[in-house]
Structures are given as C-alpha cells and as structure tokens.
C-alpha cells in the first residue's frame with residue numbers, strides 16, 4: 001500500500017480528508033485528527049460552508065455591533081463571527097443581513113416544504129384564547145356583561161375545538 | 170451497559186448485508202428542529218439548555234418508534250462510549266464534544282437517533298442501509314409529526330423551520346448517501362465529478378481514510394440548500410445526481426475491466442491476502458482494504474455474503490470499536506495488532522477471490538438505478 005498522506009499542518013499521518021469547492025475551485029485538505037479537531041472539522045459530514053458564506057464585513061462593523069436581538073441579546077457581530085443565530089427572533093432582528101445571505105445560500109427565499117400544521121394551529125388558538133380571556137376580564141370589570149357573555153361562549157367553543165384537534169388523528 | 174446493547178442489537182449499519190447494494194452504502198436524512206420561544210443551544214444559558222433537555226428527552230423517548238431504545242445524557246457517557254456512538258453515526262462529534270445538558274435517544278435497531286441540544290434543539294436522524302430515500306423520509310417525517318404534537322417548533326410561514334445556522338433554514342433537511350466509488354477514484358475522475366455535482370447545489374465530501382491510490386473511496390453526497398424547494402424536490406434533485414454518479418461509477422468499472430483488469434485483480438488479490446495474513450493494520454489501511462474487497466463483491470469475485478463482513482469492517486475497524494473489542498485501554502500500536510487479528514479472524518473463512526468471472530457476467534445484474542424511487 002502507498003504511504004498515507006501527511007497532515008497539511010503538522011505532517012503527522014492524516015486521517016481527515018476534505019474535498020470542497022469554494023468559488024469553483026477544488027480545495028483538498030488533509031489533516032491529522034488533532035489538527036482537524038483544532039480547526040473544528042473533525043466530522044466532515046457535519047462541516048458546513050456557513051462560516052464562509054456569511055463573511056465578516058468590516059466597513060459596517062460599528063453599526064453591526066450596535067444591533068442586538070431584543071429576544072436573546074445576540075449581536076450582529078456575534079452572528080458574523082460564528083455564523084450562528086441566537087434564537088428564532090434573530091431572523092427578524094438581522095433580516096437585512098440574513099435575507100440576502102439566504103438568497104445566496106439557497107434555491108429561493110420562501111419555504112415550500114412541510115408545515116407543522118398542528119403547532120401552528122395550536123399557536124393560533126393560544127393567541128386567540130389569550131386575547132379573549134383578557135377581553136373577558138376587561139368586559140367584566142367595566143360591566144359590559146353582554147360582551148362578556150359573547151366572549152365566554154367563544155372561549156368555550158375555542159377550547160372545544162382545541163380538544164378536538166388534539167384528539168383527531 | 171449502553172454499549173453492550175448497542176453492540177448486541179441488530180443494526181441497520183452492520184446487518185444489512187443480505188441486500189445486494191453496490192455503490193450506495195447507506196442513506197441518511199436528518200431534520201433540524203427548534204422549540205419556539207427558546208434560544209438556540211449554542212446561545213442558550215445552561216439552565217435553558219437543561220430545560221430543553223428535560224422537555225425533549227422524555228417526549229422523544231415516549232415515541233412508539235423509540236420503544237426499548239436507549240436514551241442517555243451525553244455527559245454521563247464515557248469517552249469510549251461517545252466515540253463509539255460517533256463512529257456509528259448515531260451522534261455527531263459536535264454533540265460528543267459539547268456535552269453540557271445534551272442528550273440522545275436511539276431506537277432499538279439503531280436506525281433512528283434524535284440528538285438534543287446539538288446545534289439545534291433537536292436533530293432527528295434516520296439511517297437506512299443502501300439507497301432508500303423514500304423509507305428514510307417516511308420514517309423521519311413520522312417522528313417529526315409525532316413530536317410536533319407535543320412540542321411547538323420555531324417556524325415562520327415565510328422561511329420555514331428556523332434553525333441556528335441559516336444554511337439549514339426552510340426544510341431543515343439534510344439528505345445524504347454514503348457512496349462507495351472505487352472505480353472513479355482509481356481512474357482519477359473524482360475531481361471532475363465533485364466539480365460537476367457542486368454546481369448543482371449538491372455537496373460531495375470524502376469520508377474516512379484516503380491516502381493511497383486505491384483510497385477509502387467513500388464519499389458522502391448531500392443537499393447543500395434547504396430553502397426554496399420542498400423536501401420531495403430536494404430528494405428528487407439529489408436522486409438524479411446520485412443516479413448519474415452511480416452510472417459514472419459503473420462505466421468506470423467496466424472501462425477498468427476492459428482496459429487493464431490485471432491491475433485491478435492485483436489490488437483486490439493483495440487486499441484479500443493482507444486481510445488474511447497481516448499482523449499490524451491501521452484503521453485507514455483497513456478501510457482501503459475493505460473498500461477493495463467490497464469492490465470485489467460487486468464484481469462477484471467474492472460471494473455476496475462477504476459484503477456483510479466488509480460493511481461491518483467499515484464500522485468496526487475504527488479506533489473506538491477496536492478499543493472496545495480489545496477490552497482494555499490500549500495504545501495505537503497494540504490497536505493495530507488487535508485490529509489485524511480481528512480481521513484475520515473475520516477473513517479466515519472467506520473463500521479466495523475468483524478472477525475469471527467477468528467475461529461471463531451479465532450487465533443486467535448491476536443495478537444502476539433505484540427501484541424504490543422509480544416505483545413511485
């Protein structure tokens with residue numbers, strides 16, 4: 001058998017081999033386990049081009065640092081550094097940056113796949129229920145009893161519908 | 170105890186040998202999912218991660234598909250146990266390294282594994298031996314739908330399932346196959362293939378050892394994009410690329426056999442000889458030898474049942490597995506000795522390869538398309 005390839009970094013025998021295309025050029029990297037781990041590419045199957053796609057943009061870095069997600073506190077700078085977002089709301093917070101990046105990475109910018117109907121329905125029900133229950137309290141405290149009765153009926157209906165949805169299937 | 174049941178049980182990865190399946194070793198589909206209103210694992214504080222683990226682990230473990238499976242918090246596993254799970258593709262190395270409030274649930278047959286608090290809250294993965302996107306999708310879709318009844322997933326009407334990394338947003342789906350492409354490697358065509366495939370939004374990655382002219386010859390191809398197409402469309406695109414690669418590999422095989430069969434017979438014959446007689450084997454050499462023997466099985470030089478041994482070798486020659494079988498903490502030289510001994514035993518009763526079979530081999534026997542997909 002031929003001699004094993006040497007690690008591109010330290011010349012130990014290489015055990016991790018990556019072939020990727022970046023800007024139409026083939027890059028082959030051979031690394032030993034230790035160096036691969038250090039570079040965070042120990043699992044070739046898990047290695048993604050994310051970090052390369054979202055490039056640090058030094059010109060606006062002052063702006064970038066000032067934007068942070070109201071939900072999780074993640075900043076634009078952190079996103080650029082790691083290529084990872086902090087929470088679902090970050091997609092809205094950093095829309096100006098993420099939106100164009102999505103178009104570069106993907107086949108389009110709108111979802112065409114599976115939809116979690118049940119979860120969406122439940123979220124919708126819960127929102128509606130919340131607002132009805134608030135309305136009911138308010139109606140009672142301001143003695144609008146006719147409105148209150150209507151809302152109470154709708155709450156009962158809604159709860160029935162939620163139960164039915166949960167049982168179904 | 171965990172490890173024992175992993176080794177004792179029948180697994181999709183190691184016991185699939187009864188099915189004749191050249192070129193495509195396995196199919197894998199994974200879905201990335203996150204809980205709504207909860208920071209992603211990489212950003213979340215320890216207490217939030219723990220909450221997620223405590224919500225998700227029981228939900229996943231309670232699924233019918235996970236009956237009599239294994240659930241474990243990663244932090245409670247030994248290094249060796251984690252390594253073995255990584256080598257079996259049941260957890261990622263990332264999860265194994267970053268074990269704070271992380272967990273995994275593995276089905277009894279090891280075809281399903283759900284990672285908790287990896288890069289996303291949930292990574293649902295199904296592995297099938299051979300070329301079986303449809304059954305992998307059906308399985309992973311069913312688990313996802315069952316989980317959706319208990320958990321609220323972060324989802325946007327516009328851009329689909331929301332994930333920690335924007336490269337996964339949309340379907341959250343990564344579909345891949347592990348392909349064995351020895352003839353394309355021997356005839357130096359892999360670079361051309363990689364280039365062509367990449368332009369179609371499909372990623373090709375080398376797996377395992379490379380490093381001699383024969384090389385491990387195992388590549389993973391997967392979809393690069395997750396947004397803008399349905400799951401079915403993604404799989405369809407991937408499948409058509411896959412079929413082209415299979416055709417190319419088959420053509421390359423025929424050409425090699427036409428042009429210079431002796432060179433190939435020599436490689437395969439030597440591989441067989443080394444596996445039967447060596448006393449020191451590194452994991453990457455072992456991978457290369459296994460690759461050649463698998464090639465030999467495809468060419469009917471070895472009986473079909475040999476495929477099972479080879480596919481198991483791909484898994485079991487890895488360091489963690491050897492360590493486990495050796496039953497003690499041994500250093501790498503001793504591992505190589507143990508590995509060689511183990512392979513000698515495996516190959517003791519494998520009949521010598523036949524080298525005259527191809528003049529009569531009929532072409533209809535080389536499946537270059539996927540019956541499952543075409544039946545649609």
Ligand SMILES: [Zn+2]
Nearest residue numbers: 007010032035
């Ligand atoms: Zn190195």
Ligand SMILES: [Zn+2]
Nearest residue numbers: 069072087090
């Ligand atoms: Zn956020």
